[in-house]
Amino acid sequence: MGAARIPDLDVLVVGAGLAGLRVATGLARRGHDVLLAEARPSLSASIRTTGIFVHRTLQDYTFPDGALGPPIRRMVLYPPGRRRPVELVSAREEFRVGRMGLIYEAAGEQALRAGVDLRLSTRYAGRAGGVCRLEGPRGDLDVRARYVVGADGARSRVARDLGLDRNRQLLVGAEEVYPIAPRPGSTPAFHCVLDPRLAPGYLAWVVEDGEHVHLGTAGYPTRFEGGLRRALEGLRADPPGLDGVRRTGPVEQRAGPIPVGGLLRRISGPDGLLVGDAAGAVSPLTAGGLDPCLRLSDRAVDSLDDALRGGGRGSAGGRGSLHGYDGRALRRRLTGRLGLRSVLAHLHPPWVYEAGFELLRTPAGRAAARAVLLHDQSFPLESRPRGAAL
Numbered sequence: 001m002g003a004a005r006i007p008d009l010d011v012l013v014v015g016a017g018l019a020g021l022r023v024a025t026g027l028a029r030r031g032h033d034v035l036l037a038e039a040r041p042s043l044s045a046s047i048r049t050t051g052i053f054v055h056r057t058l059q060d061y062t063f064p065d066g067a068l069g070p071p072i073r074r075m076v077l078y079p080p081g082r083r084r085p086v087e088l089v090s091a092r093e094e095f096r097v098g099r100m101g102l103i104y105e106a107a108g109e110q111a112l113r114a115g116v117d118l119r120l121s122t123r124y125a126g127r128a129g130g131v132c133r134l135e136g137p138r139g140d141l142d143v144r145a146r147y148v149v150g151a152d153g154a155r156s157r158v159a160r161d162l163g164l165d166r167n168r169q170l171l172v173g174a175e176e177v178y179p180i181a182p183r184p185g186s187t188p189a190f191h192c193v194l195d196p197r198l199a200p201g202y203l204a205w206v207v208e209d210g211e212h213v214h215l216g217t218a219g220y221p222t223r224f225e226g227g228l229r230r231a232l233e234g235l236r237a238d239p240p241g242l243d244g245v246r247r248t249g250p251v252e253q254r255a256g257p258i259p260v261g262g263l264l265r266r267i268s269g270p271d272g273l274l275v276g277d278a279a280g281a282v283s284p285l286t287a288g289g290l291d292p293c294l295r296l297s298d299r300a301v302d303s304l305d306d307a308l309r310g311g312g313r314g315s316a317g318g319r320g321s322l323h324g325y326d327g328r329a330l331r332r333r334l335t336g337r338l339g340l341r342s343v344l345a346h347l348h349p350p351w352v353y354e355a356g357f358e359l360l361r362t363p364a365g366r367a368a369a370r371a372v373l374l375h376d377q378s379f380p381l382e383s384r385p386r387g388a389a390l
Contacts, residue, residue: 009033010308012132012145014124014158016043019276019293020151021107026301028114032308035117035143037124037134043108044101048256049290050175050214051098052190052207056376057291058096064106069097069209072188075373078240079357080195080350085240086360086369094374095190097209098290124152127161130271147304147322148272154257156278162269165327167280169261169345171202171287174232175216179249186210191241194353197225197234201345202260202287204235206242213247215239218258218287220345228255260284262338263292263331268303268322275300279327284334284341285372300325340372 013024016038024036040046053068071093077086111118122136132148134141150158159166188209198204200223207214217231224231257277264280267273275281281296282289303325331338347353359365 006131006142006144009035009143009145011035011147011149011304012037012143013149013151015151015153015276015278016040016104016108016111016118016120017151017153017276017293018049018104018107018290019278019281019297020149021104021111022294022297023149023151023275023300023304024116024118025107025111025114026298027304027308028111028116030301030305032305033117034115035119035145036111037119037122037136039121039123041121043104043120047100047104047252048254049100050205050207050216050254051100051103052288052290053096053098054288054291055092055094055374057294058093061294063098064102067099067103067106069099069211070188071096072190072207072209074187074189076189076191076241077357077360077369078191078193078195079354080193080197081354082193082238082240084357084361086357086366088366088370088374090374095207097207097212097214124157126157145272146308149300149304150272150274150278151276152278154259154277156274158272159274159278162272162274164269164274165264165266165280167257167259167261167264167277169259170221171218171258171260172221172228172255173202173216173218173258174228174253174255175214176232176236177212177214177252177254178247179212180208180210181246181248182210183244186244189241191239193235193240194357196223196348196350196353198231200224201347204231206235206239208241208245213242213245215242216254223348258282258287258289260287260341262334262341263296263327265326265328265331267327268325270322273300273303273322273325284338285344 010032011034013020013036024034028034072095073090075088122134125133125135131142131144150156154167191206193204199217200219202218204217259280259282262284267279275297276293281292
């Protein structure tokens with residue numbers, strides 16, 4: 001008997017987070033044959049992101065009913081001693097916390113309706129000779145894809161197999177999420193604690209939107225005194241903004257790496273490309289990744305669709321080129337934020353943060369804080385037409 005035939009695909013997408021689901025669905029809607037492999041048994045399992053959507057995303061994309069928490073217009077910044085915090089209040093909705101399990105499940109249903117071959121509990125085991133091996137509940141499967149998309153997170157194996165850049169600068173974060181009893185008259189708020197003892201090089205946060213609490217911290221892994229778990233315990237013992245809050249359900253634990261080195265330079269090659277965390281598509285300053293994820297994924301769909309139809313400068317196998325999907329140009333537009341990230345990476349003593357807060361209390365300091373935290377320039381890509389479905 002001859003060897004089993006290896007199925008041919010247009011695109012193999014590895015990872016069914018927000019980026020992978022969006023790319024797979026967008027390509028399937030344009031008529032391409034797409035397989036989406038996800039190692040988790042459920043799209044709503046093992047969620048890692050806090051799920052904070054910023055104003056610009058809320059303006060440009062629509063969400064499933066019930067997928068967003070109440071609007072948050074109030075942000076409170078705390079120095080290490082928690083004394084005299086700086087409060088920023090906006091007239092518009094600046095943030096809303098996504099119910100990410102619901103969002104992922106709805107996106108999965110859209111992917112299936114579009115014709116995506118979605119394989120859960122299926123692990124990408126590597127690529128050799130143009131053939132990708134997948135390990136799933138029904139045994140191993142070898143597939144040959146014209147392009148491979150790495151949507152497999154900050155430590156992307158696809159990036160390695162395609163010879164593309166990989167994230168080198170990572171934070172680690174952990175978070176607890178739980179539902180709370182309604183508090184009539186309370187104002188949803190985003191509390192941020194800048195304290196190198198709790199969150200070295202980043203911040204600790206408590207987001208309370210009247211329905212849920214998200215309590216977490218992140219920082220450089222080698223600089224936590226006593227480890228990440230101890231820092232989270234310290235925040236839990238004295239959380240800002242939770243006076244009178246009563247938990248009404250189980251606590252969900254989330255954790256994972258966060259790339260903050262900026263968008264990688266080489267995010268595409270002859271055989272595929274990277275999106276989401278795999279591409280470093282996270283704000284190097286705020287570590288916000290959902291808006292960059294959506295916008296870069298839309299760019300990836302356009303580039304892959306053009307290449308699959310033979311556009312651009314052709315390459316081997318009758319494929320078009322992905323030369324237009326290049327992180328270098330976009331990265332240059334993040335220079336300011338990369339510089340500020342470098343400053344934060346080298347700030348150690350708490351007194352430095354306390355001195356910085358004295359500046360934040362001035363009119364110029366408040367204006368600078370608003371420009372960084374309450375703005376419309378999350379990622380240097382043009383918006384889709386307003387109302388694009390998530």
